[in-house]
Amino acid sequence: MPDLTYRNIRSDDFDDLHTMVSHWSVTRQLGGWPWPADADFTRSRCKPYEGDGFVWAVCLDDHLIGSIGVTNGDLGYMLNPAHHGQGIMRHAARTAVDHAFQTTDRDHLTGSTWYDNPTSARLLERLGFVHWQTTYIRSKARGFPVLVHHRRLARVDWERP
Template sequence: MTPDLTYRALNAGDFAALHAMASDWSIVRQLGRWPWPAQEAFTRNRCKPYAGDGFVWAVCLGGRLIGTMAVTGGELGYMFAPDVQGRGIATKAARDAIAHAFEDYNFAALKATVWVDNAGSAAVLRKCGFTHWHTYYDQSPSRLPTLTHSFRLSRDTWDRLRTAAQ
């Protein structure tokens, strides 16, 4: 059973928990734009409500920040503490974020990318209805050029999947 999650905007009080995640190589190596080694100023800049096109949620379990889930500019992204991975939490939070993005924003489709060695994240995307459509080399502040899989999910596909599940 997936635990009850709560979502809210990030705030300055999230710094310690978020910086702990940003200081864990097993997490940051899977992210596209976070620096390595972790930089306090970068993390502090993320500890505030998102003001762009979309949203960034603090994902909490029992009042504890366990990760983040976002749809920004039509792209889904997330990170979770290692001790909560593999429990269905990312999939539940992703489904909730996708529903919110399609219901409250004018996205015709969402996209997501994962490094080729991130099978767990690719599985989350597939469970949510995303399909692979493109592979290319990309790099991030924490990686050399690495094969990256791009996924996408149209609003129509999402609506069909949700209708079929009811």
């Protein structure tokens, strides 16, 4: 496993972030990102998150290779395909979930995956997230509603040895 660092996303992350979201395999799994990748939209995301929660750059040698966050109690993430299969997102997700439960009083977190993203579904399941609802949500990139599996992780389950 490479040495990862986590930090706020910055304006100088634009090139790395835009390269990542220029992969259809990445953007098709994101609910709110446009396709094709839009430089202005990417630039709007190259700043520290100011809402409820956090969004971090996942970095290798201080270069953004992905992002992860918990916003409004919902875990979300993306990773450059060049770094798939290395356990990076599993490590980042554990770190983010730990941070979310340590810094809030939420009794649970949520995480969702499109029906056609079994890799992400397995990641959530390995973290202890349990399916609780299936709905259709409009995908900005795909341009139509897509079946989504919603999962929950209770704090008591996360903290159990």
